[in-house]
Amino acid sequence: MAQDTDTARYADMFAAMGAEARLRIVRLLLAAHPEGLVAGDIQAELGIPASTLSHHLEKLKSEDLISVERKGTFLWYRANTVVLRDLLTFLYAECCTRNQAIAPDTIVKFCS
Numbered sequence: 001m002a003q004d005t006d007t008a009r010y011a012d013m014f015a016a017m018g019a020e021a022r023l024r025i026v027r028l029l030l031a032a033h034p035e036g037l038v039a040g041d042i043q044a045e046l047g048i049p050a051s052t053l054s055h056h057l058e059k060l061k062s063e064d065l066i067s068v069e070r071k072g073t074f075l076w077y078r079a080n081t082v083v084l085r086d087l088l089t090f091l092y093a094e095c096c097t098r099n100q101a102i103a104p105d106t107i108v109k110f111c112s
Helices: 002-016 020-031 039-046 050-062 081-098 104-111
Strands: 066-071 074-079
Touching: 002 050, 002 081, 020 039, 020 050, 020 066, 020 074, 020 081, 039 050, 039 074, 050 066
Parallel strands: none
Antiparallel strands: 066 074
16 A cells, blocks of 8 residues: 555656646756755746746645745745655666666666
């Protein structure tokens, strides 16, 4: 049953990143790791209207893919690398260890 719960949780995370804008936000925040970015910088970089950006950030935050921290008057957004690592590990366990659909050394080379 725990495996089903995990699968459902990961499916929700993938769904959250399924919108192009949200995937771009996650990638941008990964590039800015560990400092993160304020919403205005994300908006300027990606050209997403403020109201739309707010919606996307909230969806990513609700799935724990990003975190937010208030510093003074600014909200700093960061990629939640622990959760993203868990998500990648979930995929890696299936494709690279159990059935070897992808050779593990190709993933390691890519990540190095």
